[in-house]
Amino acid sequence: MSSQTFGKPDIEHSNPLARTMLKKLDYDQLTNCMRCGFCLPACPTFRETGVEPESPRGRIALMKAVVDGVMEPDQAFEDQMNHCLGCRACEPVCPADVKYGQLIEQTRDAIEDHAKHGAIVSGTRKLFFRGVFPHQNRMKLLGRSLRLYQKSGLQKVARGTGIMKLFPAHMREMEQILPEAASQGVVERIGERYPAKGQRIATVALFRGCIMDVLFADTNVNTVKLLSEAGFDVVIPKTQGCCGALHAHSGEMDQARELARVNVKAFKDAGVDYIVSNAGGCGALLVEYDHLLHEDESWAEDAAWFAKRVVDISTILVDKGRVPAFAEEAAEGAVPEAVAETGAAATITYQDSCHLRNVMKGSTAPRKLMKSVKGAHFCEMRDSDRCCGSAGIYNVTQPEMAGQILEHKMEHANATEAQYLLTSNPGCLLQMKLGIDKHGRGGDMKAMHIVDYLYERIARPGDEA
Structure with a gap:
């Protein structure tokens, strides 16, 4: 359905937030919503509560009411906007193609312009959003510090003395399942270039991420090696960030644009054929850099060049690469009787990354790869396309709702009787590790990034970096 341009209302708002929303929101997208309700069953928060304002349709109605001057935005309005997971499951089912993800980010950007955070929240946001995440050397320092905490015995002391009880329950739970931090990232371990095995198909660049290269550096290394096995020369631009x-999900849009410019330049200078992401949450913003910078004339063209080259690791392996042969080893523990009858060694299941599925349209390739593993039985999880409750830092800022959603997810995961629960995003991976831990399934179910699972099944002795 084509969009219809209505034009913004000519209103002088007395409320500062309403004025900012009128300026920043795409009014065409607000008016495109037909209120058909197709988004309701797709929305995790609506499914949990059954309350209209907890749906994309309801939130859009609230946004439009503020912009049209029908209502004043209060704390309840802000809370409702922040209660959205931003999973964007509403977009694929919308017949009017409403860009809800852009609307919620624009609204949060406006809210943040007028937010009055306490000293602790303001300090924390400034520290991480501006002081840590944009700076790779500081992320490495964070990684080394976290590794020291984990390896030196300080972690055991903190847990044993009860210091962790000073933190909220959900923070203690997340600390329990954090993977070992890396003191060295992917570039420090294998260099900035890694050659293809066999005839080269194309030259690709790895987007290594910030948190990814600290908590999941092994996955970055395995991504590079898997790409090499599939026939790609891999470049890792050192100046990327x-x-x-x-930032975008939390209303820090100006900072998100600054970071986008850094990355666009880094990868444009590398002159690669594709830009590969192994994190659905990162990839979904990278593929929309063209929209993020479309109003900046000096960057719009390069941003469009960048966005059209972004691809998920699974998609490029299936669509462009020479997919290696994957062989499953004997399963650890008991194999479900129904699976044993098929001769499979182990059962694997998959939790979709919302942003990979809903924004990058990458739900098919991971399943093709998993089904190509010899000796493994792929069991589709019920509602695998529903959000797990991670949603960036949602499980930290909205722990109650995130916990409810995770409980439903674990009901479906447990029903598969899988030994391996795979996903394509670090946030989802941590959330599923948390679910497995809370359900006492650590002995017979393992959460893994799909890259690690696949690479382990082609890895050979002597390949370690």
Whole structure:
């Protein structure tokens, strides 16, 4: 359905937030919503509460009411906007193609312009959004510090003395399942270039991420090696930085644009054929850099060049690469009787990354790869396309709702009787590790990034970096 341009209302708002929303929101997108309700069953918060304002349609109605001067935005309005997971499951089912993700980010950007955070929240936001995430050397320092905490015995002391009880329950739970931090990132371990095995198909660049290169550096290394096995020369531009996704989701749009410019230049200078992401949350913003910078004439063309080259690791392997042969080893623990009858060694299931599925349209390729693993039985999880509750830092800022959503997810995960629960995004991976831990399934179910699972099944002795 084509969009219809209505034009913004000519209103002088007395409320500062309403004025800012009128300036920043795409009014055409607000008026495109037909209120058909197709988005309701797709929305995780609406499914949990059944309350209209907890749906995309309801939130759009609230946004439009503020912009049209029908209502004054109060704290309840702000809370409702912040209660959205930003999973964007509403977009694929919308017959009017409403860009809800852009609307919620524009609204949060406006809210943040007028937010009155306490000293602790303001300090924390400034520290991480401006002081840590954009600076790779500081992220490395954070990684080394976290590794020291984990390896020196300080972690055991903190847990044993009860210091962790000073933190909220959900923070203690997340600390329990954090993976070992890396003191060296992917570039420090394998260099800035890695050659293809066999005839080269194309030259690709790895987007290494910020948190990804600290908590999941092994996955970055395995991504490079998997791409090499599939026939790609891999370049890792050293000057790249944080993608800006957490900034965009949290109303820090100007900072997200600054980060986008850094990355566009870094990858344009590298002159690669494709830009590969192994994190659905990062990839979803990277593929929309053209929209993020479309009003900046000096960057719009290069941003469009960048956005059209972004591709998920699974998609490029399936669509462009020479997919290696994957063989499953014997399963650890008991194999479900129904699976044993098929001769499979282990059962694997998959939790979609919302942003990979809904924004990058990358739900098919991971399944093709998993089904190509010999000796493994792929069991589709019920509602695998529903958000797990991670949603960036949502499980930290909205722990109650995130916990409810995770409980439903674990009901479906447990029903698969899978030994391996795979996903394509670090946030989802941590959330599923948390769910497995809370359900006492650590002995017979393992959450893994799909890259690590696949690479382990082609890895050979002597390949370690």
